[in-house]
Amino acid sequence: MAEQQGGKYGSLIRQAKQPKPDDQIASKPDSQMTGQPELDNQAKEKQVNLCVKVPESLRRHWAIQAKIQDITMTDVMVEALTQKFGLPDNQTTR
Numbered sequence: 001m002a003e004q005q006g007g008k009y010g011s012l013i014r015q016a017k018q019p020k021p022d023d024q025i026a027s028k029p030d031s032q033m034t035g036q037p038e039l040d041n042q043a044k045e046k047q048v049n050l051c052v053k054v055p056e057s058l059r060r061h062w063a064i065q066a067k068i069q070d071i072t073m074t075d076v077m078v079e080a081l082t083q084k085f086g087l088p089d090n091q092t093t094r
Contacts, residue, residue, distance in 0.1 A: 050077065 066073050 052077075 062076075063073065066076060
């Protein structure tokens, strides 16, 4: 019963930790780029977090629906807040 050091998955973990060869450049495919719209240079502003406490069951449901509809939760919240309160006078819609 001489098991290799590292247990059952030790060799797999060591293999995963090895650096990637130079010919394998990690990048996101176009379909997984962030859903945030591109802004022109004048409209770029520092992004901040907007934390909202909601029941876990609602968050789970909304996250699933967002995935199905291929939209981010950020996009949904910004759209809802913009629709409810509008934008400041010095900003235009995206």
